[in-house]
Amino acid sequence: MTRSTELMPGTLDLLVLKTLELGPRHGISVAERIRQITAGAFDVKPGSLFPALHRLEQNGDIRGEWTVSAEGRRVKTYRLTVQGRRQMAAEEREWARVVAAMAQVLGS
């Protein structure tokens, strides 16, 4: 059984953007992907996933389209926009700064 970790506020957006970097996905698939990559450390529930997706769409970082899934079901898939790609890069840099700072504080 894997231990699920509390997500820090603000980090979810970066995770979602990173997940969509390699190609469009629908909501459930985004959550699944995050779980897989972090080996179950981050289990994003729909309750926080969907607000995040809609927030990012509203900011213009991702765009949602109705498509048909491999199994033939109608789903809403999201893909990264050019602005989203820039935003992701910026947030990655910020994150690196936070990590460095935190590391300094923690003295490791």
Add this chain to the structure above:
Amino acid sequence: MEAELDEELAASFEELVARLTAAGLSPAEARRAAAREMGNPTHLKLAVREAWVVSPWDAAAQDARQAWRGLRGTPVLTGLAVATLALGIGATAAILAVVRATLLTPPPYRDPERLVLVWADLTAAGHPRVPLSGPELSDLRQRTTSFEGLAGIWAGSVTLGEQGEPEFVRIGLVTDDFFPLLGVDAAAGRTFAPTDAMAGPPTTILLSSQLWQRRFGADPDVVGRAITVDGRPTLVIGVLPERFRLALPPDAGIPDTIEAFQLLDRRIPEAPRGQRFVRVVGRRRPGVSLHEASQDVDRVAAQLSREFPSPHGSAFVTVELGSENTRRVRGPVLAVAASVGLLLAIAAVNVLGVLVARAAARRREIALRVVMGAGLLRTLRLALAEGLLLATLGTILGIGVGHVALTALLAWRPEALRLGEATLDARVLAVTSALAMLWGLLFALAPLREHARANPVALLAGARGEERRVGASVRAGLVIAQVALTLVLLVASGLLARSFARIQAIDPGFRAAGVLTFRVPSATPRHASPEAREELAHSLGARLRALPSVTSVGAVSHLPYDSIPNWGGPFSPDPDTGQALPNADYRSVSPGFFEAAGVTLLEGRDFTDDDRAGSEPVAVVDDRLAARAWPGRSALGQRLRVDPFSTGAASVWVRVVGVVRHVRHRSLIEALNEQVYFPLGQAFRNPVAYLVRSSADASALAPAIRAAVQEVDPSLPIYEVRPLSAYLERARSVQRFAMVLVAAFAGTALVLAAIGVYGVVAYTVVQRRREFGVRRALGATRGQIRNLVLLDGAKLTGAGAALGLAGAGVAARLLRSQLWGVSAADALTYAAVLPVVAAAALLACWWPARRATSAEVLDVLRAE
């Protein structure tokens, strides 16, 4: 959008079910598990909807909500800021309403900017503004071309009788074109017509709405009916609108309390040229400037000087009605308004200080927000929201404060200020709110400086030295500004108080304490002949003197500082000194007046009952006239040519039988004209005021006095029963008003500044705890630590005081026109104000200083 969300969530649910089924769950189990995973659909949708920022309004609402949460998180600071702001805004709103009512509201007539007043200019005789004579008005009407019309008004009084209690009423005597010229129409009936003057009896009267309601119960049938005025049937032709008021400048001598109007005698163009009593209002033709109108009038004056040579010549001044109205009150009102402006500045600076301190305290939080991805724009928006929210709260509360303040002001207004119409109307509120929002913007931007300087990484890494330095200079600047502004206000208030004390110490030449006054007609239809009038005065005087505790009784034509138009005329002594014909104030008095009023008789005698019509005309003069007319000699027995019957020429010879001390009866602060007193028996005036001096409480005499008047003649109206000191108070009321208000503002400012100093010093102490702990560990005594903090406060206060002294010097010079008997550079005021500021600042530093010393070394170091 909503439907699409439902569809997306439904699809996602199916997707989950499909995956769970594929993982081996039964369809029923899969649906249950998927539903658990999706959670409460209502909550989910709510959360998503929050992410839809569909309009700027929604974004603003979101910012406002977050700002509100932020402000609520620091309730004490927020409360302090809002309360301070509300005080400042409330005071500003109230004073703006006053400024608007007194200075910015034009006279309530049609096209008021075209209305002018025309005065005779007798500057050579000491009178820059004198009413015109009947012939002069008539000449101006015929010979000028710049005016649509020129109308005249004078004040008088009548007794309304027979129906109900006899009542004394002040009336305006006007030319028939007076109301059409102002653009005022009657609310019922009509105003005067040219035919009214031509027609024989009955005469006509126009009622004010107030008199119509009070005396006639708002009976519409009164119009067209005859009422009894001074014993004669008089036709009521109309009632004026309720909001009509006379807006003439105070020095026109036309009381605000006029309640009815009658026509001026149509024969006034034939009256003597020296009889100056008509106040003239003109309406310029459209397109004619004040300057052109003035030149037109001056041209006529030059003609008149040639045609009717007189010692002063003829000169007129033409002034705008609007600006003339505000001339006397402009100074005091602006002084009060300026101090409110300073107070608002101090309040706002205080709030700024609080916000900057708060921003400094929250720097870590902000830095965290920035690194967590909240963009700088979002931080700015939030700061803006907080500032505007504070300003809005302050404004809402401030309007409440302003309402209370204005109500209090109106309850205690000096008559001369005409504050009646001051209200917090839409415009006042709009200006106040705009001002508050400007401050809101500033509130938002000042802390931003702190935010922008914050280096997130360094901060989060805990570089403490940085934290202390940032913002300290801003806060110090704010405190210095506060102290400086407070000092300016305190100096202004001190100067006004000293000036008022001087005014209060002026000896007016009479003793007001212990005297009750009232007015009665000195002639009625029943007492028309000189003998009957004498009998009336005699029996009334005897009854009043017989009252217990009454020591003396006198009657006079004018009380000091009352609203009866001044009475005066030329005098020339025998032998003539050859000077330009001077003017004196005339007063008619009864025997005993000087004693009752407490006027000192320097030489000669008081009038007696034998100084009556038919006996030798006599007069009492004041010491200034005596010294001017007969320098180095006694005035007693000298002859003086005067004009008590206003013929326009000094034509009556009187013998001086007494000399009294000069009385400041028209202006407390200026010594105006010389004075000539006539016996009432020889220069009759109606009505008269009685002065009753009592050895006990004079006010308690009022019922007995009313009874005495009733006994003499039940038809005599008695009115304006009030202590003589009330007139004296009235003369000082405008100065008192300005002084008390500015003092109140200065006191408030002092408290605000003390809070400001306290806040900054206390904050510094908290930040320097570690330093103090180390110093203590190194052997510093508590006293040394305390002095360190006090020194910090003293430095700020000293800088503020130095700046404030410079500012006060400028402010005092601007205030000079409001000061009397005190120099703008009055050293005593400055010397008294400085220790007050120093003491307040020291007190404000004392508590933080004590806290600094109470920090135990180990506690502090452990907290690190």
